[in-house]
Amino acid sequence: MWYLIATQADNFKKTGCYNLYCSGFVQTHKGKYLGARIDKTSIYGGPTVEIAISITQDPQTQNWWLSYQGENIGYFPIKLFSNMSSADQVGWGGRTSTPPNTPSPQLGSGYLPDNNFVHACYFRSLSFQDVSRQDHEPSYDEIFTLNDKPDCVDVKYYEDVGAEIGHAIQFGGPGGLCGN
Structure with missing residues (x-):
């Protein structure tokens, strides 16, 4: 299993990219990165494995930080998003x-x-x-x-x-x- 982040403007019809193929993401963690393999996964009806993921906007810089298991791994600079001082939609899936x-x-x-x-x-x-x-x-x-x-x-x-x-x-x- 892999974890990934995707950006797009039209549900991947003409725009969109995944992980480090998205220009502009600033990687800050040396050992955890977008697209890294997750070794432990859940088993149907058996042990459940959870990971904690969050995206948070820094109130000072306005950059969007990605956190995995409680550690920041990098951020999307605010300059990548036009007219977005805050998010008006959030997606999970x-x-x-x-x-x-x-x-x-x-x-x-x-x-x-x-x-x-x-x-x-x-x-x-x-x-x-x-x-x-x-x-x-x-x-x-x-x-x-x-x-x-x-x-x-x-x-x-x-x-x-x-x-x-x-x-x-x-x-x-x-x-x-x-x-x-």
């Missing part, structure tokens, strides 16, 4: 990619979301900060899901599952012949 007319690999564990957090991939304890730097959990009216391959994968938002999970998104699926 997963993605697979294959050449045209080839089967898609599974997404996550290969299982569809079922509100059982030892089955499909998830992001938990979702929150974002407003312009006054107050944390908020997303409510249903602030959420929209995007699934361009519903025959192969799915995504579900759970507003508040409880103290351990909080607000969460669960996603994944078997992949297969999903179209281009």
